[in-house]
Amino acid sequence: MTLSDWVSKRIYLLCSNLLMKTDTDRHTNQISYFAQKSCPACHHSRMMVFFEIESAPVFCNVLWNSNDKALTAPRSPIHLAYCGDCGLIYNVVFEPQLMQYSSAYENSLHFSPCFQKYAENIANKLVQCYRLYNKKIIEIGCGKGDFLAMLQQLGNNQAVGFDPGYTPVKATASSKNSAVTILPETYSDSHNSRQADFICCRHVLEHIDHPLDFLTGIRKAIDSQNNCIVYFEVPNSLYIFEQMGVWDIIYEHCSYFNSQSLANLFVRAGFEPIEVAEQYNSQFLTIEAQPTKSSTNSTSTCKSSLQKIKNLVRIFHDAYKEKLHSWQNKLSELDKRKSRIVVWGAGSKGVTFLNALDISYERIEYVVDLNPSKHGKFIPCTGQQVIAPDFLKGYKPQTIIIMNPIYHTEIKQTIKDLDINAEVLTA
Secondary structure (H helix, E strand, O other): OOHHHHHHHOHHHHHHOOOOOOOOOOOOOOOEEEOOOOOOOOOOOOEEEEEEEEEEEOOOOEOEOOHHHHHOOOEEEEEEEEOOOOOOEEEOOOOHHHOOOOOOEOOOOOOOHHHHHHHHHHHHHHHHHOOOOOOEEEEEOOOOOHHHHHHHHHHOOEEEEEOOOOOOOOOOOOOOOOOEEEEOOOOOHHHOOOOOOEEEEEOOHHHOOOHHHHHHHHHHHOOOOOOOEEEEEEEEHHHHHHOOOHHHOOOOOOEEEOHHHHHHHHHHOOEEEEEEEEEOOOOEEEEEEEEOOOOOOOOOOOHHHHHHHHHHHHHHHHHHHHHHHHHHHHHHHHHHOOOOEEEEOOOHHHHHHHHHOOOOOOOOOEEEOOOHHHOOOEOOOOOOEEEOHHHHHHHOOOEEEEOOHHHHHHHHHHHHHOOOOOEEEEO
8 A cells, every 4th residue: 555545544633634553542632752861963952753673683684593683673763753953853762881892793685686776876986976996085984995996096085984783704895995994983083083075874864873973073074175075865754654665663773864854964064965865765865965165055955844743753653553554454364374484584574574464483494695695594573584586486375475676576586586476465
C-alpha cells in the first residue's frame, strides 16, 4: 500500500490535528512533546514526538559470531520527534554513549554491482565537476576506503580517510594504494591542520547526535580554505515517510533529513549549498557545498515543504502499523503453505524487518547477503544465520523476501543463475 492510499484512508487525522504515539495513549487526543529536548540542528525549543518503538537493536550493522550471542544483542528505544521549525526528525531518546564503533561494524554495500555502479557514477561526477586532479581529499567515515580509492584513482589525488572502525585486515582497493591513507580514528579538531581541497562524508551525519556542532567544526577546520568543497550523503527521510521505507528506521540513525532541513543545517554551519539532490531511486540525499565567504547564515523556510513533512508524520503511526499487519498476514499465509523462506539482505533493512515483525530464526532460518564479511554471522536479536547466495542451491527456498527494491533485477538474475525456482516478494 502506498502512502497516497493512506492519505485518503486517514484524512480524519489531518483534520483533527492528532499525532498517534502508542496503542495506550492513542485515544488521548493530545500532541506529545518532549519538553526537555531542543532540536540539535536549529536549537528550536520544542520537538513533537510522533512515533515510538520501545525495543530495537542498538546496532543493525554489527553481526554476531553465534546464535546465542545474537539473541542477547543490546536493544534500546526509538522515539522519533519532528521539529516544526526546520523539519528535522530526530530520535529524542538516542544515547550516543551506546554507539561504540569497532571493526565489527560492517555496512559496506560495494559488493552489489548496482551500488558499485552508483558509487562510480558519483565519484566520476564529483571529480569532473570540481576538477579534482592532483588534489588533497579527506573522507570522514570512509569504511574500508572503497569510495576514497575511486576519488584518488580518478584524479591522481592524495587521499586520507578517517574511520574508527577501520582494520587493515584484508587487501582492498585502498590498502593496495600508497596514495590512500586510512587512519583508524574519529575525525576531530586535532586534525584541523590537514589541508583539503575536497571533503566527503557519506552516511555518517545521520549517526551524529549534534550535527550542527559537527559541521561547524568542519567549517572551522577549513576556515582559510574558501575553495574547499564538501560533499555529504545521507538517507532521505522523504523516502522513509512518503514511500513507507520503514525498514530504514534504526537506532544507529538519530537524525532523519529532508532536502530543506539538510540545506538549512549547512547554512547554519557556515556553508553555501551548491546542489541538494535525491539519489539512488530517492533513497539518498546528497549535498555539495562550499564555505560561505560572508558572515551571514540566514536560512530559508519553505512552508509547503515543512507542511508536507508535518502531514507525513501525522499519519505515519497508523501507516507503519498497517504495513506490519500486512506482513504478519502474509507470513501467516506462507506458514500455512509451509513455504521455506529466506530474507535477502543482512543490512539494516533486513535486521529491522526481522525485529519489527519479531521473526525468530526458528521461523526464518537464513538471511542471504553478498558481503562475505557477513557470512556465518548471526542477525542481532532474532538469530538468523547469514549465508552466501550459493547456499541456496542446496537449501532450495520457496519464497525469497527482498529487502531493497533497487536490487530486485540484480537479485532476480542471481536467482536465475542459481536455478532457483522461488516466489520473490519485496518487503
